[in-house]
Amino acid sequence: MSLAATTSVNCTSCGAGLDVLGGGRVMVHVCPYCGAELDAQDDYKVIAKFDGLMRPDSPFRIGMSGKIKGVDYTVIGMLEFREQYRGQTWTWIDHQLYSPTHGYAWLTIEDGHLVFTRRFRRPVWVSSAQVERANHPPTVKVDGDRYRYYETSTADIIFAEGEFTWAPKIGEKTTTVTVLADSAMLGFSETGGEREVYRSELVDSAAVAASFGVTNPPVPYGTHPMQPYMGGDNDRFMRIVALVAMVVCFALAMIFDTRTGTLVGEPLVVQARQIPSAVPITIPDVGGPVRLRFEGTPYVVSTLANSPNSLVYAYASLSLSYPDGRSLAGGPSRARVRVGGQPQGSLPGGFNTTELVFPSSLSGSYFLNLSWSSQGPSSANNAAGFTGDITSPRQLHFSEGDITIRTYAGISKGYWLYRLAIVFLIVVGISFARRWNFNRKRWSGSDWTSED
Known part of the structure; x- marks a missing residue:
């Protein structure tokens, strides 16, 4: 001193x-x-x-x-x-x-x-x-x-x-x-x-x-209102890097999702009047995942017993199984596609396409089992005077309509990049949450309330 x-x-x-x-x-x-x-x-x-x-x-x-x-x-x-x-x-x-x-x-x-x-x-x-x-x-x-x-x-x-x-x-x-x-x-x-x-x-x-030569200096405790945020020397750098990495991951994931792949073999067509049926299908042994695309025809003319010449649509259930009847394990095996609609215009109430994506390790021969969905008809069907469940081909008399199955290889998915982007988003969120929590403590002593 x-x-x-x-x-x-x-x-x-x-x-x-x-x-x-x-x-x-x-x-x-x-x-x-x-x-x-x-x-x-x-x-x-x-x-x-x-x-x-x-x-x-x-x-x-x-x-x-x-x-x-x-x-x-x-x-x-x-x-x-x-x-x-x-x-x-x-x-x-x-x-x-x-x-x-x-x-x-x-x-x-x-x-x-x-x-x-x-x-x-x-x-x-x-x-x-x-x-x-x-x-x-x-x-x-x-x-x-x-x-x-x-x-x-x-x-x-x-x-x-x-x-x-x-x-x-x-x-x-x-x-x-x-x-x-x-x-x-x-x-x-x-x-x-x-x-x-x-x-x-x-x-x-x-x-x-x-x-000042003080031998017993005061020891600060708590967060003082004027205390600056101390996020570490690399806090800002890490936040910026995580933000950039998140944007890059999302962008790459969307690019990969646009790679629809190349058609393998000829399309397989199943007539609507043939449902229910079991159709043999082969998942090819190629590099990368395989995509099966199912597309229901936009035109199905259905004559109902209580409403002749009505135009309705129904859902067909799709499932894959091994030739011996065992269910497919380790990959997606079930989907549903709509078949039917009006002879002109788009289909009301949903989509008439669906997809299943398989890893290449699941290549081999399978049976595609098709049946009518047990879900009740749509409001469009009810408007046409049909109130029963479309569960049997006897209820529907198809003059046309089918399901087309196409197989694509060389596709990519941005699934894991989306997940990685979420991880970077969490890193950014934690950084901002820490700053928010610090500021909350800084202002905790304020006497301003919403009633003031």
Whole structure:
């Protein structure tokens, strides 16, 4: 610890020697021995007595000197404030600082964090009355920074010692409206009829304490409102890389999905009037997956017993099995395709195509089992006067209609790329979630509610 060059005076109340540290703008000096408040502008006459006050526990003592933001400061005074609200009590310690080159400032201990504060010389003001009238949190934009309302507090002084540029009074109340930006806070303070604006920012507790020669530095705990987000040295880089990788994966997946493949062999056609039936089909042994495409004809004319010449459609169920009747394992085996519709225009109520994609390891001979679906007819069928289930070919008399089966090889799917893209999306989401959670903690002490 180093001590700044000082002069001394004797307390006019108790005679104790007092170091004069604060420069020419000091107005009062509170004696640490007898609690007398002395008028530094009038031969140190006693103007008030602060008897029986308990000195707060602070590692910073009057006379200590150190650097803050590269500037030499000396502790010349100490105040303790108390705020009481709805049965809760908060206290904090302000240390008056003096620099011969930069004037006066404050160093505050809040939950172990050190906050550096100076007067803010800008024509800006937010009052508590403005906050009460506001429907939304008031905001202030100064020097390119946007400050949003944080809280309003009313505190009184419960301890004073040392030199000050104003005359503190025990029990005197100060109302302060604070607005918060990313790394700084503005405080609009009213004490009696006087107004002051202050700008505060967080400083490195360990570095400042070491500079002042403090052997038991305060230990920060919790998230301070002005604490910057520390996502790690590579957080931004990882977020950008994950975003780029996610976009690339989605793009490649969509490109792969557009590769429909090459037709293998001749199309296989099954007449609608032949259903139900079991048709032999071969899945070829080729590199990559194989796609079976089933397409129902758009025209089926059906004559119903209770509504002759009605035009309806039905669903055909498709399933694959081994020649010995065993069900296909390890790949898709069931689908459904619509057969029928109106002789002109598109089919109402669904699609008349479907696909099954198989890995090449499932190549071989299979039976394609076709039957009519047990699902009831559509509203279009009901409108035509048919109300029964289309489960039997006896109910339908097809004059035309079929299902065409085509086999394609050399196709690709973007399935795994979609999954990988989702993984990268989760990485990005976690990064943003961490930042959101940090900001939530920063603002958790705000007293603004939706009812304000």
